[in-house]
Amino acid sequence: MAIALRALVEEADRYLNAARIQDYCPNGLQVEGRPQVRRIVSGVTASLALIEAAIEAEADVLLVHHGYFWKGEDACITGMKQRRLKALLNNDLSLLAYHLPLDVHPEVGNNVQLAAQLGIEVEGELEPGNPRTVGLVGALAEPMLASDFARHVQEVLGREPLLIDGPRTVRRIGWCTGGGQGYIDQAIAAGVDLFLSGEASEQTFHSAQENGVSFIAAGHHATERYGVQALGDYLARRFALEHLFIDCPNPI
Template sequence: MAVALSTLVEEADRYLGAGKIPDYCPNGLQVEGRPQVLRIVSGVTASQALIDAAIEAGADLILVHHGYFWKGENPCVVGMKQRRLKALLKHDISVLAYHLPLDLHPEVGNNVQLARQLEITVEGPLDPADSKVVGLVGSLAEPVTPRDFARRVWEVMGREPLLVEGNEMIRRVGWCTGGGQGYIDQAVAAGVDLFISGEASEQTFHSARENGISFIAAGHHATERYGVQALGDYLARRFALEHLFIDCPNPI
């Protein structure tokens, strides 16, 4: 049975606590489509490829982590933005997007979900003194070598990660999905043997080497596939809806 769009959005906002978390974009309903929702298509980014796939799948709503209207972007509806919005409005499809609320959530959040995929036991925030730091710290059941853990990441995520190999066995892990490589200093302060993020910056290599820890860049897209799937599954169960995750591959 279909559910009212307003009801679904209200529940997603409540569940994620979206209104309490400052962000770089509007969280929640970004594009309003038809008033009733039966089928949700989720994906990492509201790209043209995902929109086209959602249209083909008969979606009423697209649920994403990376939506639209970021601070500092050109607000004019031209070019790529015009084509995306035109397709959504033509087919009466809504876009529901959650950025930091989906990174931070303790059940369906990207960071918690990545830990479950990689069999890391969550112990707490990466920096307990700074709530703005989006990341977690945890431990492994058994110590492993950096190469063995990188192999685990490869097997789980289906892509070869970038590894900066340290000398220590991996017992404690810090991580932040997506573009969280800048938190490596907090990871060092937390006493981890390995820091994981999606991306890497030039200086990340030197920070890892000179501080004696291992570092893995597993891909921005790849590390943020799991939160939106978990949120989509939650909403589908809550309202007895259809949910389909569509992965539009991205090597970054």
């Protein structure tokens, strides 16, 4: 079955309520390809490797979390950007990208999907009432040592995380996928035992140690693989389309 590209984009925009969120890049259709859609390929970042894999899979739409045209980037279409856009346009492949709307969505968002993978019960927002905070807070069903939870994260995500140990026992957890390490202060204020993000900054070590909380950096890419898969599955069910997630490994 095929549907119009416009219908797919309108539904994704609506479902994610993309227009309401101020972001660092345009959300939605970033590159327009063929007008009819039968197959979606999803992935984390619209790298050339993912584009080539989507072309090989005969996709009509490439759905990603990290797309193009970020604020402050050079607008010239040269080098890496030229090669990526040329591959999309030469193959009539549409690029559909959602950044913050995919982080915060209550059903397919990166943060709720990561919680489901790790067995964390979501309790609410990391900083209730602040629309610019995308992280969440929740709890484990049973307390465990921070080192044991880190091993659990490694088993689930397939990547050894960085652990800054704090309290021996962890139950209450705050988290923000990707580059959300800056939310550690909000997590500390929320009274968590452990804060988890994708990346770490130099000051994250000191914030965790001096405030007596554990911290895990589990990988930007590794923590953000699940939202785009869930969104692709939703769109495939909604329109009876084919959907394939392709994971291009990234150690960061």
